[in-house]
Amino acid sequence: MTRPVSSLRPDLAAIAAHVAPGSRVLDIGCGDGALMAELESVSGCDARGMELDGALVERCVSRGLSVVQGDANLDLANYPDKAFDYAILSQTLQTATRPDLILDELLRVGRRAFVSFPNFAHWRTRAALLLGGRMPVTRALPVSWYETQNIHHVTVEDFRDLARMKGARIERAWFFSNEKQIGAPAANWRAEFAVFELSR
Amino acid sequence: MAPAGSSLIYPIPHPLPLDSGQALEAAEIAYETYGTLAPDASNAVLVCHALTGDQYLASPHPITGKPGWWERMVGPGKPIDTNRHFVICANVIGSCMGSSGPASLAPDGQPYAMRFPVITIRDMVRGLVALLDGLGIARLHAVVGGSMGGMQALSLAANWPDRAARVLVIASTARHSAQNIAFHEVGRQAIMADPAWAAGDYYASDARPDNGLAVARMAAHITYLSEAGLTEKFGRRLQDRDAKGFGFDAEFQVESYLRYQGSGFTRRFDANSYLYITRAMDYFDIAEEHGGKLATAFAGTQARFCVVSFDTDWLYPTAESRHVVHALNAAGAKVSFVELSAPHGHDSFLLEHDQLDRVVKGFVE
Numbered sequence: 001m002t003r004p005v006s007s008l009r010p011d012l013a014a015i016a017a018h019v020a021p022g023s024r025v026l027d028i029g030c031g032d033g034a035l036m037a038e039l040e041s042v043s044g045c046d047a048r049g050m051e052l053d054g055a056l057v058e059r060c061v062s063r064g065l066s067v068v069q070g071d072a073n074l075d076l077a078n079y080p081d082k083a084f085d086y087a088i089l090s091q092t093l094q095t096a097t098r099p100d101l102i103l104d105e106l107l108r109v110g111r112r113a114f115v116s117f118p119n120f121a122h123w124r125t126r127a128a129l130l131l132g133g134r135m136p137v138t139r140a141l142p143v144s145w146y147e148t149q150n151i152h153h154v155t156v157e158d159f160r161d162l163a164r165m166k167g168a169r170i171e172r173a174w175f176f177s178n179e180k181q182i183g184a185p186a187a188n189w190r191a192e193f194a195v196f197e198l199s200r
Numbered sequence: 201m202a203p204a205g206s207s208l209i210y211p212i213p214h215p216l217p218l219d220s221g222q223a224l225e226a227a228e229i230a231y232e233t234y235g236t237l238a239p240d241a242s243n244a245v246l247v248c249h250a251l252t253g254d255q256y257l258a259s260p261h262p263i264t265g266k267p268g269w270w271e272r273m274v275g276p277g278k279p280i281d282t283n284r285h286f287v288i289c290a291n292v293i294g295s296c297m298g299s300s301g302p303a304s305l306a307p308d309g310q311p312y313a314m315r316f317p318v319i320t321i322r323d324m325v326r327g328l329v330a331l332l333d334g335l336g337i338a339r340l341h342a343v344v345g346g347s348m349g350g351m352q353a354l355s356l357a358a359n360w361p362d363r364a365a366r367v368l369v370i371a372s373t374a375r376h377s378a379q380n381i382a383f384h385e386v387g388r389q390a391i392m393a394d395p396a397w398a399a400g401d402y403y404a405s406d407a408r409p410d411n412g413l414a415v416a417r418m419a420a421h422i423t424y425l426s427e428a429g430l431t432e433k434f435g436r437r438l439q440d441r442d443a444k445g446f447g448f449d450a451e452f453q454v455e456s457y458l459r460y461q462g463s464g465f466t467r468r469f470d471a472n473s474y475l476y477i478t479r480a481m482d483y484f485d486i487a488e489e490h491g492g493k494l495a496t497a498f499a500g501t502q503a504r505f506c507v508v509s510f511d512t513d514w515l516y517p518t519a520e521s522r523h524v525v526h527a528l529n530a531a532g533a534k535v536s537f538v539e540l541s542a543p544h545g546h547d548s549f550l551l552e553h554d555q556l557d558r559v560v561k562g563f564v565e
Binding site: 046048054055057058060061062063064065066067068070075077078079080083 | 429493504506522525526529530532534535536538539540541558559561562563565
């Protein structure tokens, strides 16, 4: 099946392409609502969002999306079990106070979960640390250590371990480098970003 | 007391049942409309007013001559666009701008005064629903309200879930807190301590409990503003003098402002209405109406909700809005929530705020 070329970020485009049409979706850390808008208009989904930044929430609401200003660390607790077909956490896991607890919550409120994150074991990051001896500032991680929101850096292999520990099954995974999808082999070296689809 | 001005009057054609178990006979609702109702009645937006508000939403107030209280939000091309929507604003029962209240005449031809039944927010909404029935509006495109208006919007959504497709609740709450009740009690006691109140029976007299009502308004007005807003506006500046006078005139600007607010209020509002409406707000607790669990009140709702709070509102703080949002999430409702930043406390919802305009426009459209 061919889909129209999406203007979404590659990890979001991968998620959008694999959410079943008509699903109920919760997008946690939904930003300006780009993924939600695509899921609603293209896939006929019932999309809800959660976002911490009030200015972004206002943009979402003013474009007609249902977004709650809230903190994923605290506010997921109010959603009933399996309230959604999919819970989506895009590039937010590494900013969470307790990524492991967030993952539990994702798999509680959603039948399936999509999680995307920047891979800290990408070779550029490794090189920056090994050769430069300083916290990496790269294309995928452009913010210096003292002002980054990424307080829990994670690698592809770390995430696989966490999923295993949590009893979550990895249904599918996608890897990206330089804005393009790449194959799974040696993804922990080669991928700048990873997307996992999980179930439990 | 207040004339109905040019407002339309809807006589409710049946006794209005009340939460107290009583019924209000021959009740009337005064209302204003803006825009044109579509042939299929699908474009109606009901805006609910706050405690001391009225139906003059976007048209001049007949007593004060001031512009409508939300004229910046409602009108042609405004966020609630009267070119598209038929906007209704009705005076709540218990109030004093043409709808039945304590100043209205009872069947015996005398003003009800304290014989008027104690009402609740849900009773006010019963009156509004009767009006919608009379106008032939089965389902509102949206119900919108700030403060007590937000309580009415929530009450409509909880008790008449099919009557509104969209519910916009601004700077409001699903229950009155102890602190809310406490401030209202100060106001009521100020009115009732005024000798001119005469147990509510002052309508035939020349003396009115204006002093008590003014003090009630002054106390309430403080709760509508933020500490920072008051400091910015008045600080410790003196009014029309260079030095302290060692007396009890309104020496500080903030005193002068409050006195002005208080006395201005008595020209347009009935003291008994103030008692009845504040009591209705104090009784408000949607969860209590639905077995103690707020989420139950909204179970199965198909409406879309939008809840807005302001970061400096300490009357109905953001935590109260979050409480509503959590219940709506638990009920599986489609809900948006945003806390907007504004320096002016609770009153921010009535003031210039571009972000609020965009949220209202985006949600109501």
